[in-house]
Amino acid sequence: MVRQEALPAAEIYVIRDSGNGFAAFAGIGADRLEMLFVAPSARGKGLGRELVEHVAVHCGVRRVDVNEQNAQAAGFYARMGFRIVSRDALDPSGRPYPILHLER
Structure with missing residues (x-):
């Protein structure tokens, strides 16, 4: 459902890990944060905060x-x-x- 419905409907912002994989991503629609995911290995490093601040400041979320x-x-x-x-x-x-x- 996420891949087929949610992701195509959202603007996605990604933070990649050192291996070029996904460490965290946020999906937005208008002024709403629709999704926020941080990989378990990347939790506690401030990536969720960084994404939320970015979409708030630059996208009006x-x-x-x-x-x-x-x-x-x-x-x-x-x-x-x-x-x-x-x-x-x-x-x-x-x-x-x-x-x-x-x-x-």
Whole structure:
């Protein structure tokens, strides 16, 4: 689904590792961060922060949604200055996974 639907619909920013592989990437749509992935071996090195700051400053990204149950991601976005503006009880597929809507 990510490869077929999400990636083609987003503008992608990539940080490569020393072997020219993907260390981290962010996908944006308009003023929204649609996805942020950091390879497990690259976590804790500031790459997620670097990507979020880049897309905020250079692309005007100021919104992101996060699964409420993903405490690590919610905490990361809070440290990046995002605040909860609303909450949906169901995810976009109608499943009982609450989604937090954040803005910066």
